Amino acid sequence: MPNFRLYGITGENFHPGRSLVDVMEEAILGGVDIVQFRDKSSSKEELVRKAKALRALTTRYGVPFIVNDHVDLALEVDADGIHLGQGDMPIAEARQRVGSRIIGISTHAIGEALLAEQQGADYIGAGPVYATATKADVVAPVGLSYIREVAEQISIPFVAIGGIKLDNVEEVIRAGATRICAVSEIVGSTDVTGTCRTFLTKLDRKGVDTWN
Template sequence: MKSNKNINFGLYLVTDRDVLNGRDLISSLADAIKGGVSVVQLREKHTASRDFYDIALAVRELTARYDIPLIINDRLDIAQAIGADGVHLGQSDLPAQVAREILGKNQLVGVSTATVEEAVQAESDGADYIGVGALFKTGTKSNTRQVTPELLKEIKGSVEIPVVAIGGINHSNVEELDGTSVDGIAVVSAILGKEDIKQAAKSLHAKFQDIN
């Protein structure tokens, strides 16, 4: 398990098997990691617990092989059961403070935020990093709140912990985050929805490096 002080959040991949169009999740993630993905968040919103557990075990084996962190979306129990590096929580999920008490200080707790107040609260509650968005229109998640690049910059300046931008980020709009000083970008379709996953990750990573 990695120390949460040494995490590279640069290219943060959130899974969504629907955008893979039947392609294998594990081999797709391997290609993404080879292309530069530095963190994987496993998100399975509509999967039964046993299936989620089995998938998470397989993904855990892969991420361990490449020595990158695996974050589990929402499900603290799954994160603990498979020895994940941490959990990512939304505003309607288990409170970050409670997750921190359960997980202890060595595992990662990430929180989705869309306002300065939520960001400051997440940091106060013990979050290791925050996800901020949605920056752009996204097809992989409904009921998102809009965050402008200007607000993203303001949120980044309000906390000391790493900030990861999320929501509809792709190869054609990532440059709009120039000047925000974010620590990483979280994407789904911009990598997993592409025919050549490794190349998509590689080029997006390069674009983010150019503005960072």
């Protein structure tokens, strides 16, 4: 799969009054190099409309587009991949459905991460590192220790996620993360582009220039 460093996830509740596409475009301009569409509440018609708009945006900028959970939606809009939770369909079934498209999966323990790698996931999400209110069904924070475990034991790409802010990202990087995802800190920012650039500056300052 394409290399990435700053993973952007949609979160419309964090930017009321501002359009989804405008905010995600600002994020891409700031350096977000992979975008996930996550929406747990919209109608099917709204999901399709938003996904198509984001697919057009990400195509224009050459950024991979991932759909959370909804495999049928991902196929309908020709997304580059899907992202699964631990309670979603098995990776093997997803692979049959999406073929060579990217498959990512959230993990919260090293056993889940090792199994995801064994079963053919292209990348994993590792977290939540810190407490987060980004989604309703979030699990308890796994802490920096889990990031260290993943960095030491997992060979596929992983992205650290969950409660990551500009004021704590450096300790996540020191724990071994080379890819970061922040939701509210990015899309809820009054300067989305500048916030993304600051995240990347912090990654660069730690000498993170290699890929797991």
